[in-house]
Amino acid sequence: MTDPTPSASGTAPAPLLGASDIRRLAEDLGVRPTKTLGQNFVIDGNTIRRIVTAAGIGPEETVLEVGPGLGSLTLGLLDAAKAVVAVEIDPVLAARLPQTVREWRPDAAGAFHLVLADAMKVTGLPVEPSALVANLPYNVAVPVVLHLLQHFPSIQHGLVMVQDEVADRLAAAPGSKIYGVPSVKAAWYSQMRKAGVIGMNVFWPAPKIHSGLVAFTRREPPATTASREQVFAVIDAAFAQRRKTLRAALAGWAGSAAEAERCLLAAGVEPTARGEVIDVAAFARIAEARQVPGT
Secondary structure, X not given: OOOOOOOXXXXXXXXXXXXXXXXXXXXXXXXXXXXXXXXXXXXXXXHHHHHHHHXXXXXXXXXXXXXXXXXXXXXXXXXXXXXXXXXXXXXXXXXXXXXXXXXXXXXHHHHEEEXXXXXXXXXXXXXXXXXEEEEOOHHHHHHHHHHHHHHOOOOOEEEEEEEHHHXXXXXXXXXXXXXXXXXXXXXXXXXXEEEEEEOXXXXXXXXXXXXXXXXXXXXXXXXXXXXXXXXXXXXXXXXXXXXXXXXXXXXXXXXXXXXXXXXXXXXXXOOOOOHHHOOHHHHHHHHHHHOOOOX
16 A cells, blocks of 8 residues: 655554556556546545645535545545545446445445436435535536536535636636636636646646646625526626627627616626626626516
């Protein structure tokens, strides 16, 4: 077993999966990481500890992990949390995970819960999570985060590792060139912030791009009589043609450019502004202004 550098207290931390352990497990299972599932396994124990520390997991928390793979991050989370519920889409990897936990963390085996499912379709879990920590496949990172925040209001905070560019978009503020649909929809649920960059050599296989850490804290959505679906429809329309003014971009959504302008003015938004300069509360006001009483 891999046993990294002793901690600051002088005691050796619990062993985590290293490069040789990950490759051995993959070989035993006949697993070759696939681009389809976005599989890049973390092989560095210090990176795992960095992620867990940055996530701020408390000893009484239940953590939801998406895509545990071969279990490298899972072990680190079990060291910090009361329980871990892991959602894994790959049946071969899922079948091996409980055994890995029993071998490496026998005292925590009862605190580990496995769900074989697509995280995009999960709407119920065996235990209620208070935090989300995950190394997410680049191609589905944003929809997975939004889906989980929507369906599991018990999730109060967390940390996700995604493609660095995606991390920047999730954490972007109004006025930024990379501020867009992911930024605004994520802001509906939480306050997101960039929490670091992870190099390529801590993964197997090594990706061609850096990864970024995004930390988030749950907050209440903007106060509005419009539904989340209505607000998100405005967001989608505003950024479908992001070079256009909001008056033009929202014409289809509102039924006409004149009606779009009326909604914008009622919401206190300049019709000649573009979507990239307004926050989620403004989008909520625009959606609310479109509502017609009695319909």
